[in-house]
Amino acid sequence: MSSREQILAAIKRNQPEQQELPVLDSFRHTEAGDPAAFRKVVETLGGQVYEITSYTEIQPLVAEHYTDVTRVVSIRPEYFPGAITGWQEGDGRQLEQVDLAIIPGQLGVAENGAIWITEQEIEVRVLPFITQHLAIVLPRTEILPTMHDAYARIWSPSAGFGVFIAGPSKTADIEQSLVLGAHGAKSLTVFLIG
Template sequence: MSRESILSAVKKNQPDHQSLPELEQFYHNEAGDPAAFTKVVEFLGGQVIAIKSYADMLPLIKEYPSVVTTHPEFYPDGLQNWQEGDGRQLEKVDLAIIQGHLGVAENGAVWVTDDELQVRALPFIAQHLAIVLKSTEILPTMHDAYRKIGGPDAGFGVFIAGPSKTADIEQSLVLGAHGAKSLTVFLMD
């Protein structure tokens, strides 16, 4: 059989169009629970620190020699001009601080897009990652998160949940195996 005849046969044998199922039953009207979000993030190996202002982050950030932030108000003493290059310039960054769009209570994930990242490799190449998230932006479930995100407005988006981890066949869990070694979520009231 020729390639064209195979593709023609496939095209003729398409299933009938079916409507997508209704998902309204999965959506919630109430906000997500910051305590539930915190519990899951900590279970995944991260930490959540409640803050009232960006200044509350400073004592914890100062211990890192090399800090990059996507918003200068998070840490004014961060490295400058870090956006210039192909991402490899971030190889020795100790801490990256980024803004999160929304968090998901059921799995501890935080949605970030390239609007915040400026360099897509940033949360994956830095030694440690901190995400600033408003507590009012926590949603109960992934269904609610996808509903809020809607269509693909950004060129890139990713849910980040906890530091990277891997386990070998001997059941030994290693945090920070590839990507950030730790995740801190600064949860702002």
């Protein structure tokens, strides 16, 4: 018996007994998440939340709060009429000068302000990370109470890429000085619709 086979046999003999995974149903909720709690967490993380009833409210809010923005990419034309078109073509470098990207979110989590997005919504994976500012349009009815509820909802994702985004990019690693936009968008705005 080779040394490799001896090692593998020893590992096989010394396996712990199988145990069932714990049941986590007590962490799951049947009620919807609280939009006020979601808003509070997003704002604590440095983001801003605007409650809207129609997509037509997005463009005036952008004009009011992003006065220096000129290059806007919008996943859906109804979010921001007049946004840049043809931005999907290329390897991602064509997006390096984007000031604001407006994308849809699938669901939000009230306990930590995270928003789940997949490549199905954003079309180009780098978009929410390369843009200077990020805005996410999220249905008010798609806020869940906890991450347990979110993971239960996305248990078997159909997309090849998905990410939770919570607040603008930031770090305080260097000399304990907070830096916004360290490895992603400098700001996050959530348009809560519904």
